[in-house]
Amino acid sequence: MRQADKMMTALCNLIKQAGGTVIRHTPVIGLILCIFIALTQLMSPLAATAATLLDTPSSTQLEARLDAIDAQLLTLAGFNMRSGVGAIGYRSYNLIPDINEWVQVELKAPTQIDQIILVPSLARGPASQAQADAFPVEFNVVVGQAGDSTGTVIAHFTADDQLLPRVAPVVLSFPSMKAKWIRIEALILSPRAWDKVDSFQLSEVLIFSGQENVAFHQPVKARSSDDYNTSYHRRYLVDGFMPYLMAANQGKQSLAFLSEPNPGVTPTIRIDLETAQTLDQINLHSIEVSNKIPQSLPNDFATPRGIKVEGALKPDFSDAVLLVEFQVYSIYDAGPIITRYFPATICRYIRLIVTEPSLNLENIKVRTNIGFAEVELLSQGKNIAKGKSASSNFKLESQTRSFEALTDGRNFYGDILPLRDWMEQLALRHELETERPRIETELKQRYARQKTNFNRLLWSFAALLTGTIIMILVDRIIRQRAIHRTREHIAADLHDELGANLHALGLLSDLTRKSKDAPDKLDKLLQRIRGLTERTGAAARYCTDMLEARELYEHVPDQMRRSSSRILQGFDHKLTFEGEAELDRLSPRKRIDLCLFHKECLTNILRHSGATQVTTHLVANKKNVDLVITDNGQGLGSTPENDIPRSIKRRSRLLGSKIQVETPKEGGTRITLRLNLKRFGIL
Numbered sequence: 001m002r003q004a005d006k007m008m009t010a011l012c013n014l015i016k017q018a019g020g021t022v023i024r025h026t027p028v029i030g031l032i033l034c035i036f037i038a039l040t041q042l043m044s045p046l047a048a049t050a051a052t053l054l055d056t057p058s059s060t061q062l063e064a065r066l067d068a069i070d071a072q073l074l075t076l077a078g079f080n081m082r083s084g085v086g087a088i089g090y091r092s093y094n095l096i097p098d099i100n101e102w103v104q105v106e107l108k109a110p111t112q113i114d115q116i117i118l119v120p121s122l123a124r125g126p127a128s129q130a131q132a133d134a135f136p137v138e139f140n141v142v143v144g145q146a147g148d149s150t151g152t153v154i155a156h157f158t159a160d161d162q163l164l165p166r167v168a169p170v171v172l173s174f175p176s177m178k179a180k181w182i183r184i185e186a187l188i189l190s191p192r193a194w195d196k197v198d199s200f201q202l203s204e205v206l207i208f209s210g211q212e213n214v215a216f217h218q219p220v221k222a223r224s225s226d227d228y229n230t231s232y233h234r235r236y237l238v239d240g241f242m243p244y245l246m247a248a249n250q251g252k253q254s255l256a257f258l259s260e261p262n263p264g265v266t267p268t269i270r271i272d273l274e275t276a277q278t279l280d281q282i283n284l285h286s287i288e289v290s291n292k293i294p295q296s297l298p299n300d301f302a303t304p305r306g307i308k309v310e311g312a313l314k315p316d317f318s319d320a321v322l323l324v325e326f327q328v329y330s331i332y333d334a335g336p337i338i339t340r341y342f343p344a345t346i347c348r349y350i351r352l353i354v355t356e357p358s359l360n361l362e363n364i365k366v367r368t369n370i371g372f373a374e375v376e377l378l379s380q381g382k383n384i385a386k387g388k389s390a391s392s393n394f395k396l397e398s399q400t401r402s403f404e405a406l407t408d409g410r411n412f413y414g415d416i417l418p419l420r421d422w423m424e425q426l427a428l429r430h431e432l433e434t435e436r437p438r439i440e441t442e443l444k445q446r447y448a449r450q451k452t453n454f455n456r457l458l459w460s461f462a463a464l465l466t467g468t469i470i471m472i473l474v475d476r477i478i479r480q481r482a483i484h485r486t487r488e489h490i491a492a493d494l495h496d497e498l499g500a501n502l503h504a505l506g507l508l509s510d511l512t513r514k515s516k517d518a519p520d521k522l523d524k525l526l527q528r529i530r531g532l533t534e535r536t537g538a539a540a541r542y543c544t545d546m547l548e549a550r551e552l553y554e555h556v557p558d559q560m561r562r563s564s565s566r567i568l569q570g571f572d573h574k575l576t577f578e579g580e581a582e583l584d585r586l587s588p589r590k591r592i593d594l595c596l597f598h599k600e601c602l603t604n605i606l607r608h609s610g611a612t613q614v615t616t617h618l619v620a621n622k623k624n625v626d627l628v629i630t631d632n633g634q635g636l637g638s639t640p641e642n643d644i645p646r647s648i649k650r651r652s653r654l655l656g657s658k659i660q661v662e663t664p665k666e667g668g669t670r671i672t673l674r675l676n677l678k679r680f681g682i683l
Contacts, residue, residue, distance in 0.1 A: 056442070059443065059446050062439050062442060062443055062446075063443065065439060066436065066439050066440065066443070069432045069435065069436050069439070070436075072428075072432060073429065073432055073433070073436075074249065075249065075250065076249060076425045076426075076428060076429045076432075077246070077247060077248050077249055077417060077422055077425040077426055077429065078247045078249050078429065079130075079167055079168070079244060079247075079426065079429070080244060080245040080246075080247040080413060081122065081130050081167075081243060081244060081245070082242075082243050082244065082245055082299075082336065083293075083294075083295060084289070084295050084298060084299040085298065085299060085331050086231075086241060086299055086331060086332060086334070086335055087231060087233070087236040087239060087241055087332040087333075087335070088121055088201075088203065088231045088232055088236065088243075089119075089121045089201065089202050089203035089204060089232065089236050089237055089243075090103055090121075090200075090201065090202050090203075090220075090222065090225065090226075090232060090233070090234055090236060090237040091121070091134070091192075091199060091200070091201045091225075091226040091229070091232040092186075092199055092200040092201070092222070092223070092224045092225065092226065093224050093225065093226040094223065094224040095197060095198075099223075100185055100186060100187055100223075101136075101185075101186040101189065101200035101222075101223050101224060102183055102184060102185045102186065102222065102223050103183070103184050103200075103202065103205070103220060103221070103222045103223075103234070103237060104181055104182070104183040104184075104220065104221040104222070105181060105182050105183075105205055105207060105215050105218055105219075105220055105237070105238060106180070106181050106218055106219040106220070106221065107179065107180055107181060107182075107207070107214055107215070107218055108218060109180075110145065110146060110178050110179065110180045111178065111179060111180075111209050111214050112176050112177070112178055112209055113143075113176070113177065113178075113179050113182075113207050113208065113209050113214065114173065114174060114175065114176040114177075114208065114209065114210070115171065115172065115173045115174070115206075115207075115208040115420070116141060116172045116182060116205070116206070116207055116208075117169050117170065117171050117172070117204075117205070117206040117207075117208070117420075117423045117427075118169060118170045118172075118184065118202060118204075118205060119169045119202065119203040119204035119205070119206070119242055119243070119423075120132035120133070120135045120166065120167070120169070120170075120201070120202065120203060121133045121134065121135070121201035121202060121203045121243070122167055122203065122243045123192075123193035123194070125193070130167050130243075131165050131166075131167060131193075132164060132165065132166050132167060133192055133193045133201055134189065134190055134191065134192040134193075134198075134199040134200060134201035135163070135164060135166075135190060135201065135202075136157075136184075136186035136187070136188060136189055136190065136200055137158075137159050137164070137188040137189065137190050138156075138157060138158045138159065138186075138187040138188035139156075139157055139184055139185055139186045139187055139188075140153045140155070140156050140157075140183075140184070140185040140187065141153070141154055141155040141156075141172060141182070141183075141184055141185075142154070142182070142183040142184075142185060143177065143179045143181075143182055144179065144180060144181045144182075144183065145178070145179065145180050146180040148180075151181070151183060154172070154174055154177075155172050155174075157170075159188075162434075164190070166430055167430070168426045168427050168429065168430030169204075169206075169423050169426055169427050170427065171423060171424055171427040179207075182205070182207055182215075184202070184205070186200040202237060203237075203242065203243050204237060204238070204239075204240070204241070204242055205237050205238060206419070206420075206423065208420050210380070210381060211380065211381025211382075211418055211419075211420055212281075212341075212380070212381060213240070213339075213419060213420075215238045216238055216239075216240055216339060216341065217235075217238055217239070217240075217341075218238055220234040220235060220237050220238060221234075222234050230332065231332065236332070239333075239335070240335070240337065240338075240339045241335030241336070241337070242335075242336070242337075244336075244426065245336055245413065246285075246336065246337070246411060246413065246416060246417065246422055247413035247414065248413065248414040248415040248416065248417050248422075248425075249413075249414060250414050250415045251409075251410050251414035251415030252410060252414065253410070253412055253413065253414065254373070254405050254408050254410035254411060254412065255400055255401060255405060255412065256285075256286075256287035256288060256371055256372060256373035256374075256401070256405055256411070256412065257287075257371055257372055257373075257401055257402065257403060257405045257406045258287055258302055258369060258370070258371035258397070258398075258401045259369070259370060259371070259392070259394060259395070259396050259397050259401065260367060260368060260369055260370075260394075260397055261354070261357065261368060261370055261392075261393075261394040262393075262394050262395075265393060265394065266353060266354065266355075266393075267304075267353075267354040267357060267370050267392065267393065267394055268351055268352065268353050268354070268392060268393045269351070269352040269354075269370075269375070269390060269391070269392045269406070270349065270350065270351050270352075270390065270391050270392070271349070271350040271352075271375065271377065271385055271388055271389070271390045271406070271407060272315075272348065272349055272388060272389050272390075273347075273348050273349070273350065273377070273384060273385065273388055274348070274388060275348060276313060276346050276347065276348045277346070277347065277348065277377075277379055277384050278344050278345070278346050278379050279311060279323065279342075279344070279345055279346075279347060279350075279377050279378065279379055279384075280341060280342060280343070280344040280345075280378065280379060280380065281339065281340070281341050281342070281376075281377075281378040281379075281381075282309055282323070282324065282339070282340050282342075282375070282376065282377055282378070283337055283338070283339050283374070283375075283376035283378065283383075284303075284307075284337070284338040284339075284372055284374075284375060284376075285336065285337055285372060285373040285374040285375075285376070285411055285416065286299070286300070286301075286302070286303050286334065286335070286336055286337075286338070286371075286372065286373060287301065287302050287371040287372065287373050287412075288373065288411070288412035288413075289301050298331065299331060299334060299335070300328065300331050300334035300358065301358065301369065301371070302358050302369040302370055302371030302372075303328060303334050303338070303358055303371075304328070304354040304355075304356060304357050304358055304370060305327065305328045305329075305356035305357070305358060306325075306326075306327045306328070306354070306355035306356035307325070307326060307352060307353065307354060307355065308322065308324075308325045308352075308353040308355055309322075309323045309324045309325070309340075309342075309350065309351070309352055309353075310322055310323060310350070310351045310353065311323050311345050311347030311349065311350055311351075312347055312348070312349045312351070313346070313347055313348050313349070314349070315349055317349065317351055320351065321345060321347065323342045323345055323347075323350075324340045324341075324342040325355075326338075326340055327356070337419075339419075344379075350377055350385070352375070354370055357369070357370055358370070371401075372406055373405070373411040373412065374405075374406065374407070374408070374409070374410070374411055374416055375390070375406045375407060376416065381418060381420075383409065383416075383418075385407050386407060386408070386409040387407060387408070387409070388407050389403075389407070390403045390404070390406040390407050391403060502536070504532055504566045504567055504569075505529060505532055505533065505536070507569060509529070511569070512526065512529065528566075532566060555583075555584075556580075556583045556586070556591050556594060556595060556618075557577045557580055557583070557618070559591075559595045560575060560595060560598050560616065560618070561575060563595065563598065563599045563602060564602060564614075564616065567599065567602045567603060567606055568602060568605075568606065568614055571606075571611070571612060571613070571614055572612060572613040572614070573613075573614045573615075573616070574613075574614075574615045574616070575615075575616045576615075576616070576617050576618070577618045577619075577620075578617075578618070578619040578620065579619060579620035579621050580620070582620035582621055582622065582625070582677075583618075583620050583625070586625075586677075590655065590675070593651060593654050593655045594625070594627065594655065594675070596651055597627070597648070597651040597652065597655060597673060598616065598627065598629065600645075600647050600648055600651055601629045601648060601671055602614065602629070604645055604647075604648065605629075605631045605633065605669075609631050609633030609634055609668075609669065610633040610634055611631035611632050611633025611634075611668065612632060612633070613631065613632045614629070614630070614631045615628075615629070615630040615631075616628070616629050616630075617630075621677075622677065623676070623677055624674055624675060624676055624677060625674070625675040625677060626672065626673070626674050626675075627672070627673040627675075628670060628671070628672050628673075629670070629671045630664065630668060630669070630670045630671075631668050631669055632666075632667060632668040633668055633669070644659070644661055648671070652673060655673070655675055656675070657673050657674055657675040657676070658673070658674045658676075659671065659672070659673050659674075660672040660673075660674075
């Protein structure tokens with residue numbers, strides 16, 4: 001609105017500076033007014049939102065940002081939720097309000113860490129949409145050293161951070177620092193989905209040192225834990241099982257390796273790394289079972305119950321070294337990715353020995369199956385088995401389930417990502433998917449405002465065009481009236497000025513003829529005739545524009561005295577003035593009209609009244625100018641008011657004054673003219 005105020009002020013100054021030329025430039029002023037109204041209309045709906053948009057990007061920048069988000073989303077891993085049965089994570093059981101819950105992961109040794117990831121526990125909501133369940137509204141992330149029970153708060157999140165709702169992990173990155181333990185302190189809890197009781201739940205806590213998750217299978221402490229529940233346990237917080245399936249959104253689909261080993265033979269899978277490599281981790285990706293709803297198979301289908309992993313430098317494994325051995329005791333020990341760390345070992349050949357295969361009851365027939373989507377062999381977070389050859393001591397059941405699938409670096413949904421990259425991509429996808437609707441909403445609001453403003457602009461232009469046409473027509477009418485008034489002024493000036501002067505010349509001529517025998521008197525009369533002739537000539541030259549003849553009417557009293565002495569030659573004439581200074585404030589046009597009105601009255605007295613005495617009294621103040629002319633003749637006093645000579649009424653009308661004619665008690669005629677100065681502002 002400040003801009004509108006400035007425009008109004010500028011417009012007022014323009015009109016003020018224009019002064020007397022406003023009438024002559026009516027279309028221009030009308031155009032300015034129309035433009036001002038149109039701009040005011042355009043600005044008014046934006047006044048409420050302008051302040052909130054000062055620091056936001058332009059619409060073009062928002063559109064570019066939206067395109068960039070869409071392009072980036074195509075490259076990020078997507079959310080593909082697990083189903084079936086499996087370990088959920090950690091859940092507190094304390095139901096006492098206002099008591100902070102916490103969990104603490106103890107690292108086996110002081111370790112340099114640079115990232116902590118919190119994976120929320122998920123629950124299905126309306127329309128089967130998953131959401132974080134009982135994720136804390138406000139919490140601290142604390143890092144501590146050995147012997148320090150307090151630690152240092154490295155992150156504090158509140159409701160203002162708008163972490164919820166979400167399904168994505170919360171990624172906290174920071175400069176590398178040494179830590180012995182990490183604690184998550186839940187300060188304000190949120191209700192869990194199934195019974196609306198405030199609780200603290202997490203699916204997984206990952207602590208990264210580079211690409212290594214140093215929290216994996218480390219001891220976990222908690223203020224309270226729902227350990228009696230088979231699907232909730234403190235150890236599930238660091239078991240490496242997330243509530244998601246890896247869907248990288250990149251790379252081609254790959255069907256998992258699956259086969260039934262020969263009876264009586266210990267199933268073995270071999271991988272040749274081609275060169276000796278230092279290994280410290282193995283990831284076994286289970287085959288796809290969750291692409292159908294409902295699932296036709298359990299989550300741990302084809303996952304062996306017992307596995308020994310050996311490494312060797314010789315192809316006959318005569319120098320084999322046991323890298324790791326693990327057992328799957330229940331369905332809670334299996335997941336989409338089974339990870340195991342072991343001491344760094346140099347080897348070229350890897351052998352997976354299935355000590356206990358998976359049993360599958362199918363049509364009342366027990367079958368043993370072995371299957372993996374991928375076998376990753378890692379060295380400091382890098383999969384060095386990708387693209388290497390794999391084989392087994394049993395045949396394939398189907399040509400679509402090849403050994404190449406074990407080391408092609410892909411699963412059923414595309415490329416396999418490093419764990420840290422996967423979590424970061426999911427977190428970034430959440431941020432972009434949260435930002436995108438906000439940008440869309442802002443753009444829609446801006447488009448709506450632009451459409452509204454465009455429509456208003458069209459209407460404003462229509463109003464502007466209509467107003468301009470009206471202003472042109474009004475200006476034409478005003479100009480016609482001005483021409484008429486000018487003609488009327490010229491006619492009045494010719495009648496009043498030249499007529500009076502010519503009549504005075506006639507009287508002086510008569511006096512000259514009578515004074516031909518008196519040389520002195522004759523000489524004075526001839527001089528007066530000469531002066532009156534020059535003045536009449538000057539009046540004739542300026543009668544078409546009396547405003548330019550300022551020298552004729554600079555001082556009203558002097559002009560009235562001169563007119564009286566010429567016209568009332570031989571009359572008893574008394575002329576008095578009050579407030580002469582106020583008369584100088586009159587505009588030139590008003591001074592001319594006032595003097596010509598006085599002259600016309602004197603001429604009519606001379607012609608028609610037969611009077612011998614004339615009195616003129618002029619009173620001027622800040623409000624009015626009163627001119628009273630009185631004679632002792634018959635003249636106008638013997639006629640009705642409607643018979644006042646047209647020349648006198650015309651001159652009064654041009655002045656914009658009121659005229660009154662009356663007969664005094666002593667006889668004669670009194671003409672009173674009142675000019676309201678306050679009404680005209682002394683124009």
